[in-house]
Amino acid sequence: MSSPPLHLVVFSKDRAFQCTALLLSLDLYMSPAPTSLTVIYKASSPFFLEGYHELEEARRVGSRNNDCKSERNEGREIGRALEGGNKLTTSAAPSPVCLPARFVPEDALGGFASALAAVMEGWTEGGREGGRKDRKEGNEEEEEAYVMWLVDDFLFHSPLDTTPFLTLLSPKRGKGGEEGERGGGQEEEVGERVWAIHTKLHPGISYSHTLDKALHAPPLLFHRTLGTAGFLFERDETKNDDWHYPWDLCGSIYRLRDARAVIEELIPLHHDGTLASGPNQLEVWGNDALHKQAAAAAVDHHHYLLHRGVCRTAVGGGAGAADRGVSRTTVAGAAVAMPSSPSSSPPSSSATIKTAKQGAHPPPALPPPLPLLRRSPLCACPSSPAACVVTINRVQNMYQTPVYEPTSFSLSSDTSPEALEAWRRAGTSLSLLPYSLRAWCYTSVHIGDLFLSPSLPPPLPPSLVSVLLPVHNGDGALGKALRSVMREEDCEEYRLEILVIDDASTDQSSEVVR
Numbered sequence: 001m002s003s004p005p006l007h008l009v010v011f012s013k014d015r016a017f018q019c020t021a022l023l024l025s026l027d028l029y030m031s032p033a034p035t036s037l038t039v040i041y042k043a044s045s046p047f048f049l050e051g052y053h054e055l056e057e058a059r060r061v062g063s064r065n066n067d068c069k070s071e072r073n074e075g076r077e078i079g080r081a082l083e084g085g086n087k088l089t090t091s092a093a094p095s096p097v098c099l100p101a102r103f104v105p106e107d108a109l110g111g112f113a114s115a116l117a118a119v120m121e122g123w124t125e126g127g128r129e130g131g132r133k134d135r136k137e138g139n140e141e142e143e144e145a146y147v148m149w150l151v152d153d154f155l156f157h158s159p160l161d162t163t164p165f166l167t168l169l170s171p172k173r174g175k176g177g178e179e180g181e182r183g184g185g186q187e188e189e190v191g192e193r194v195w196a197i198h199t200k201l202h203p204g205i206s207y208s209h210t211l212d213k214a215l216h217a218p219p220l221l222f223h224r225t226l227g228t229a230g231f232l233f234e235r236d237e238t239k240n241d242d243w244h245y246p247w248d249l250c251g252s253i254y255r256l257r258d259a260r261a262v263i264e265e266l267i268p269l270h271h272d273g274t275l276a277s278g279p280n281q282l283e284v285w286g287n288d289a290l291h292k293q294a295a296a297a298a299v300d301h302h303h304y305l306l307h308r309g310v311c312r313t314a315v316g317g318g319a320g321a322a323d324r325g326v327s328r329t330t331v332a333g334a335a336v337a338m339p340s341s342p343s344s345s346p347p348s349s350s351a352t353i354k355t356a357k358q359g360a361h362p363p364p365a366l367p368p369p370l371p372l373l374r375r376s377p378l379c380a381c382p383s384s385p386a387a388c389v390v391t392i393n394r395v396q397n398m399y400q401t402p403v404y405e406p407t408s409f410s411l412s413s414d415t416s417p418e419a420l421e422a423w424r425r426a427g428t429s430l431s432l433l434p435y436s437l438r439a440w441c442y443t444s445v446h447i448g449d450l451f452l453s454p455s456l457p458p459p460l461p462p463s464l465v466s467v468l469l470p471v472h473n474g475d476g477a478l479g480k481a482l483r484s485v486m487r488e489e490d491c492e493e494y495r496l497e498i499l500v501i502d503d504a505s506t507d508q509s510s511e512v513v514r
Contacts (some may be wrong), residue, residue: 004166005035005145007123007256009116011150011249011279012041013395016051017420020398021430022169023059025156028432029386030207032163034148036123037101040115049423052103110281113275120260129196144170145256148405149249151279153390154200157435160386164229165197168380179241189225195235195246195376197253200445202385203231206388208241209391209446210401215241230382237294237373242445246373247286249279250445256373262286266293266372280396290373297371385439389447390430393417404448415450429453464495478512 008026012019019039026037039056043049106115123145146166206215220231236244248337249263266289267276276282391403392415434451467485471478478500485498500513 003032003163004170005123005256006162006166006253007145007147008034008037008150008283009039009119009147010039010152012039012052013278013386013396014042014044014048014417015152015393015420016041016048016055017154017417017424018155018390018430019052020055020058020424021432022150022152022154022156023055023099023101024429025432027097029156029159031159031161033097033099035145037099038107038119038201039101039103040106040112040119042106042112042189048417048421051424052105053232056101056103057096059101063100101375116263116282120263123256125190128156146253147256147259148199148251148253149279151389153392155390155430155432156384156387156388157201157432157439158384160199161229161380162197164226165253165380167198168223168232169177169194169253170224190225190232190378193376194232195254195258195373196248196381197230197250197380198251199253199382200243200247200387200389201381204241204385204440204443205445207444209404209444211241212402213241215243218243221397226380226383228383230380232378234377234382235379235435237291245287246290247282247283249388258376261372262289266290278396290371293371295375297374375470385442388435388439388442389446390448390450392450393420393446404446423452464497467496467498468501469498470501470503471505471506473505473509475505475508475512478509482513 001409010019010022019041023037023039038054041052043052102119104115105120106112109118110114134230146169157327169191203217203220205217207213208215218233220233222234226232233243235246237246263276263282263286267282267285269287270289276285356510391401392399394403395417429452431451431453438449438466469478469481469485482498482500485496502509502513
């Protein structure tokens with residue numbers, strides 16, 4: 001069974017060094033491989049632009065080597081099978097695969113908004129919303145597609161299998177599949193109620209670096225689709241911290257149709273048709289637009305109930321309620337607080353709102369649609385640390401988010417983008433292992449550790465491996481032996497030579513060698 005389409009987008013500016021580390025961490029720790037990986041980057045000077053060009057070329061070369069590694073591993077597997085009685089065995093874990101990446105300079109496409117639109121438009125070439133059609137038993141329904149937003153200072157430090165999380169987001173859960181046959185009531189319908197997967201969160205997150213305050217994780221819920229891989233939790237719309245951001249471009253996964261709704265519909269609607277000029281603005285405006293949609297939908301639903309004649313509204317509800325701009329709505333005997341319209345003066349305490357039964361306007365036939373956040377109040381996160389944000393510098397001036405000073409673990413006192421680019425050119429890279437070892441020590445998603453690996457010496461030339469094959473009147477088996485050795489073809493690690501030593505053979509051994 002193929003994995004659902006998952007598109008990865010990395011936003012980067014002047015940080016080819018950190019972007020290199022992020023892509024390497026994706027190679028090592030993320031599975032299965034995404035459908036596409038795109039880096040939308042901006043370079044403020046030729047100094048930084050050169051870094052992205054070199055990174056793009058390195059990824060291109062690495063992707064070409066993937067085929068070489070695959071063919072070489074397959075040849076070795078066949079050789080083991082032939083000599084081991086057709087028992088396919090694997091002696092070691094497969095080498096990390098260099099994920100193919102597309103690099104998109106936003107300036108070349110007219111700015112950030114145009115570059116992002118072009119990338120998302122490209123996903124539709126293989127089918128609507130970037131999905132694949134399920135043709136099993138004549139079913140032409142389009143498969144759900146997903147998008148994961150990333151920034152260049154994000155870093156995976158532990159394995160992450162996205163399969164159970166994408167399954168959780170799927171709207172098809174519980175509709176005749178394995179989960180539906182097992183039963184389980186409301187648990188089968190949780191798919192549409194899950195809004196996002198936040199991969200940077202885990203149960204140990206208890207501090208916000210950006211807000212400089214302690215956090216209290218919401219109650220974490222078990223769901224059998226996730227098993228031990230993660231937890232569900234309910235987002236609190238009244239809070240504004242790492243656990244409750246509805247629209248997060250830092251390691252979060254969304255349905256592609258929901259992401260399109262935020263970017264192409266909600267943001268222009270609530271910001272006078274203006275598109276975001278960068279990822280930071282896209283995140284802030286997206287959160288603002290989602291909250292405005294939820295507030296407007298609450299008012300619309302309130303008016304719907306009034307017109308249907310199932311509720312009445314009067315200013316009251318306790319001392320100071322009018323001062324707070326709160327009205328009390330009675331629906332089927334229950335009192336619900338609703339925000340009063342700031343543009344209209346409140347009616348007297350004895351006044352009631354006319355319902356559709358008393359007025360001339362016909363009641364709406366259907367209730368207004370639920371806003372995105374009310375339709376999907378749940379989110380999910382991994383059950384153990386998988387990623388972090390290395391917050392050691394800032395490349396945008398729109399929002400003055402705090403950054404860490406270099407810690408005692410950092411090998412460099414200067415963590416500016418210019419200094420890190422100089423380190424990259426000197427052959428130094430980010431070391432991923434220390435982050436993995438300290439994963440459970442991080443109680444904030446933003447950390448200040450900078451672990452650098454030392455500069456590496458120039459690579460050695462490929463080693464020469466000589467295979468000595470003595471033979472005496474062995475023409476019957478010599479050909480098979482030679483073919484077996486020749487499967488171990490030359491590669492970047494070594495060159496191969498075969499030396500056949502003929503011990504005075506009187507048969508056709510020499511002819512077989514030739």
